[in-house]
Amino acid sequence: MYKVKHSERLDEALELAAPLNDGSASTAAAGGWAAVESLLFHPGDQQDVAEGRAVVADRLAAIVACSWPRAELTTLSYRHKPSTPDDLSRRLGTRETNVERSRLVADALSSDHCPLALECPHELAAASRMKALLAQPRKELNDVSRILRGVFRRLYRQRNIIVHGGNTKAIALDAALRTSAPLIGAALDRLVHAQLVENERPLTVAARAENSLALAGDPLGPDITRLLG
Template identity: 60%
Template sequence: MHETAALEDATLRHLLEFAADLAAGGDSDFEVLVPFVSVPDYQTLAEGLPEWMPAPATAAWFEAQGVTKPPRHNGAFLFKIRSKDAVAAARAAGALVLRLQARSSFARARRGRLQPVGHVWVGTYPEPLPVQPPARGADVLSLKRERTMYSVMGSDRLDDALELAAPLNEGPPAPAVSGAWAAIESLLYHPGDKADPDSERNRAVAADRMAALVACSWPRAELTALSYRHQPEAEDDLRRELKRARTNAERCQVLATALADGATVALSSPSDVAACQRMAQVLTNPHKELGDVRAVFEGVLRRLYRQRNIVAHGGTTAAVALDSALRTAAPLVGAGLDRLVHAKLTLEIEPLDLVARAENSLALVGDPLGPSVTGLLG
């Protein structure tokens, strides 16, 4: 094993070394206890299962594991899971819980609902772990910013797309992938698009269009966040200029100009320092850097499309890359939907029109007569 670095001194190299060690190691067997507040009809439906543990047996398991403050429960499922580590075992158990909830939704007489406690306990692992991982990061902040979160009477295609993509953050992987791609295709594929002889280009053109849109929105999102994190010990010229800016667009332009001039941005977080370095590279050679970013985003969103095909046409939810494709694509889908919603609410621009603007900006950025990095979408 590589020598473990202290958390505050950890670098990307240490992270990659740890990941390589974890991948090279073998799988282990874990006992994962998933306690439930409510299990309807457990006497007839659960007691015959080897993994079911009634409340007294669950309490005894907690005591044997040294859990001093067990949750209130009415029994539990004890799953035997083989995985790399305790966290991966907890995530696998969370997937089983989603499957249990999906099955229970088909009951004709719904006497209550299947309700997990919210955490799982993995063998002798010292802390309980969430039964479900955090939301996948598909955020559409424009709904709150433009105060339209609860405005549903005037629904249009964008509202339909948001409804389709709703499982993306917290739903089971298969509906999340299917819904996310349905949302993208409903907005960014036109019936008049010519079929490409290469099947990969067929409806996957919607993925490429979403990638262009997100690539254009990325610099401004990064610069906006960095503009609020510049915290020098003594107030400097950049800090004063940022204070005078009245909008986020002005803050972005102030910071972009400062970075282009070689100014130092006072940042404390390593992730912010890395973001600042990325933005400096983008400002130096925007056409190349944004082209590279767009290509990466295209790959991520095309993987989402392929996983959707496996789910929808192959009828399987066991694809090896399903979870990883969803984790990487969800924030991009959220960012793209956010830009589409914002453009519709503030400028009345339709999705395909905004994508045309994004593709044109990516082609011209870096040219003296082209758009600025902070104004790629207008």
């Protein structure tokens, strides 16, 4: 399905991650972690005895955190459907890319003059999250990244229990998979897109994400809708 020029690493990673959809818990944890480790670990990384390859979890968290704003803003752009078309809905109708749509919604949320026409509680909650993010981008993004690091490091520990301890019935395994599996899918989606569309390797995407987290909110930093480019 995915053919990457000069490399099949992404294809192999996607195959390793396949059990996350319908495999057993133990194979999902082992395969899911192997997928992201194959893409986001570099032989030159410092391997701390206490943390092993947990640096992969940190890079994965940075990528997902930086993917979040545009994804949420884009979704809100399609949920804005006022009974009478307003300026925002008309402008959204002329935009062809998600970057453009998300930027318009971000501008609307930053202003009290053009509130979004939302009804569902989860949509209102999403708008509230985006308002908080736009007000304090560095704080909010790094808070999200910190939480995601915990999610992915928990999966890493469960994988180690399975692979190195031979225990396929760890008590926290199911919970670790429930929280991490959808997020790994989102990260792989971004990595595949970056490779196929922009010819950027996973470690390059991770480096950009970490840099964006450090510069979030800075006048010279990336726009909140372009944290991954």
